[in-house]
Amino acid sequence: MSAFNLDVFLKTLPTSAGVYRMMSADDTVLYVGKAVNLKRRVSSYFQKNDHSPRIQLMLKQVAKVEITLTNSEAEALILENNLIKSLNPKYNILFRDDKSYPYLMLSGHDFPRLAYFRGTPKKPHRFFGPYPNGYAVRDSMEILQKVFQLRTCEDSVFAHRDRACLLHQIKRCSAPCVGAIDGADYAQSVQAATDFLNGKTADLLKTWEQNMLQAAENLDFEQAAKWRDQIQALSVVQAKQFIDSHTSNNQQDIDIIVICVEQGRVCVHWASVRGGRHVGDKNFFPDTRHDPNPQIDDYAQAFVAQHYLGKNKPDVLIVNFRLPESLHTALNAEHGKKIAIVQPERGERKVWLDNATRNAQLALSQHQLQNGNQKQRVADLAHILGLPENELHRLECFDISHTQGEATMASCVVYDDFAMQPKQYRRYNIATAKAGDDYAAMREVLTRRYGKMVQAAAQGETVRFPDVVLIDGGKGQVNMALQVWAELGLQMPIVGIAKGVERKAGLEELILPFGLPSPQPSPTGRGSEVFGAFDEFANDPIPSPCGRGLGRGQDWAMFRLPENSPALHLLQTIRDESHRFAITGMRAKRDKTRITSSLQxxxxxxxxxxxxxxxxxxxxxxxxxxxxxxxxxxxxxxxxxxxxxxxxxxxx
Structure with missing residues (x-):
């Protein structure tokens, strides 16, 4: 492939709108941007010297630039957003989330089902949201069950009921499965629930009051009592759940977005109001390591584009920043009508904005304190292991779970960038080890995970090994890890975490197969209890990956940390998460196996x-x-x- 000539490329760039991609030498996309004039925008990167540290660092790695032409700046904005989501460029501002946003769904059946939903909404079902989190969806579902008594059961259960379930008995479901309500009345309940979700609660209450009075006039006191009870239930819910709103705001979908910047950190607080009801909020903390001087407008544009383009949008955005006209145009085009983007200075909306600002400031201060606490924990563990603090970032922890040898499952959880990383967790079905053999199972999972990584690295691929590997187990499991290390030629530090006396938290025994980093009796200076060497490994023939040899008993150390040790708290957190992840996977596998075997x-x-x-x-x-x-x-x-x-x- 011919070398990329930057001068020729810049001279031949068009002046039309489009998207550009900054590429590294190995074709990794470093940055994606959009421009109303590609020639002017891309050339500015290489002709100016006043870029932010983040862009300066990125430009040092750029080997070539690719472009895509579009018909307008708004179209370029949408393409830019799609590419950022699919490529995750290192130097773009990214708002990653582990899952898609949740929705509340009313299915398209004759007797619609009320359900929690994640994914891409599809017809004929009706969707309400997205909600900031799953708790907000479940809270709304609980309200709908109490007031409107809609079914929540799976279709397969609904089709084969021969008597009403417990939910009907406690007045949380009208039991259409057994004909306790006819189709017309159930459809009326579904429509009322839809009106409630769309913010038409006042109209709904008025209709119900008329129905109650009409039933009373017809001397149908039993029906009138039902309407009365339903009105009371909805009134109680409204009093507890609704923002005090007496304007037309309660007929609109409104999102409040506040961005707070402090000491080089950014918090985006997103609150969602649907029909006057505050359905939840969520805080986002984008990565600012490459951006020591973050600007509100940059993060505002990135958040709004990634959060709303291609997704459901509210009628009103209440914000504390300005958005470019091109982004506003793109949002309006997708929404089908103009979205009001306002920075209120008085009234009810100003109260909402001020409340969101207080929440953003509080969340950012708590996040900074928590981040500092995590840094202290990592620094303490690095000191114990004799590692420089700036060389300890990524930890991977392994655990084995089974029920008396049945459905053996191994887990690997990852701690990186001072937080657990659930998207990087992995489970492994144990195939070769005998049932109940935890040592062989540990050997299998370590060989599978790191064997692939060693092979990929040998082929020139970029592989990130952990800085420390944690083993949930005792001396036997750690010894298996050493055997795998010797076979694969690895040199990663290992820490075994053995259950303490009576398996009590705080009494965990830590195992360092290569000994303590210093001859001091306390690796942290806090009175750790050192148990000494493992004599049973004195003649172990396995060479030490760090070159110290395992022929001397003093190369093995086993000790306890004090209960208030930051390093111990970090290890406990990671170990507990590994255990949880392993046992939930094992139970699911066990139940599936039992079902399968029972029928087979x-x-x-x-x-x-x-x-x-x-x-x-x-x-x-x-x-x-x-x-x-x-x-x-x-x-x-x-x-x-x-x-x-x-x-x-x-x-x-």
Whole structure:
């Protein structure tokens, strides 16, 4: 491939709108930007010297530039946003989130189901949101169940009920599954719930009051009492959940966005108001390591573009910053009508903005304190391990979980950049180790994970190994890790975390297979209790990855840290998360295996018939509760096989 000639490239750049991509020598996208005039914008990077430290650092790595022409600046903005989301360029301002935003869904069935939903909304279902978090969705669902009594059960359960469930008995569901409510009345409840979610609560209450009075005039006092109870339920909810709003605001969807910058850190506080009801808020803390002097407007444009382009939008944005006209135009084009973007100076909206500002400032101060606490923990652990503080960033922790040898599962959790990184967690099904052999299971998972990484590094790929590997286990598990290290040629420090006396938190015993970094009795200077060397490893033939050899007992150390040790708190946090992640995966695998084995024990039930049964009846319990006639209505199940399945669970 011919070398990239920057001078020729800049001279031939067009003056039209478009998107540019700054690329490194290995074709990694470093930065994505948009421009109304590509020639002027891209040339400015290489002709000016007053760039921010973030851009200066990026320009040192640029090997070439690629462009894409668009018809307008607004179109360029949308393309820029899509590329940022898909490519995650290192030097763009990124607002990453572990999951898509949650929605509340009303399904498109004859008797619509109320459900929690994540993903891309699709017809014919109706979606309300997005909500800032799952708690906000579940809170709204609880309200709707209490007031409107809509079903929440899965379709497979709904289709096979022969009596009402507990939710009907406690007045959280009108039980359409057993005909306790007809289709017309249920549709009316669904419409009322929709009006509530759309902020038309006042109109809804007025209609219900008229219905109650009409029923009373018709001497239908039982029906009038039902309307009265429903009005009271909604009034209580409204009093607890609604912002005090007496204007037309309660008919609109409103988002409040405040950006706070302090000491080089940024917090974006997003609050969501739907129909006058504050449904939740969320704080975002973008990475500012490459931007020592962050500017509000830069982060405002990045947040609004990444948060709203291609997604549902509110009618009003209340903000403490200005947005470029091109972004406003792009948002309006997608929304189908003009979005009001306001910076209120008085009235109710100003109260909302001030409240969001206080929340943003508080969240930022707490985040900074928490970040400082994490730095202290990492620094303390680095001191114990004899590592420079600036060389300890990434820790990976492994745990093995099973139930008496059944459904063995290994977990790997990651701590990086002073926080747990759930998107980088991994689970491993243990395939070669014998049931119940924790040592062999640990050996297998370490070999699989780091064997692939060593192989990828040998092929020239960029691989990031952890700075320290944590093993949830004792001397045997640590010894297995050493064997893997020797086979793969690794030199990563290992810390074993063994359960303390009576498995009590704070009494964990830490294992350093290469000894303490200094001869002092306390590695932290805080009175740690050192137990000494492991004599059973004195003749271990495995060479030490750090070149110190394991032939001397003093190369192994086992000690406790005081209960108030920051390093111990960090290790406990990571170990507990590894254990949680392993045990939840193991339980899911175990339950799935038990369901599968229970059905596969029946002659004539293969994988397809098993899947058909589980789908039709919503799980193993549904299959067990089904009658012979119901079983025989499943695709692929004859009457004889249905009797065989029934007899398997109920006895002949």
């Amino acid at each position: 024990d029946i002659a004539g039930v293969g994988a397809k018939r098993k899947a058909a049964l589980l789908l039709k009846f919503g799980g193993l319990r549904g299959v067990q509760a089904a009658s012979v006639d119901d079983l025989a209505q499943t695709d692929g199940i004859s009457m004889d096989l249905a009797r065989k399945i029934y007899d398997h669970f109920h006895g002949e």
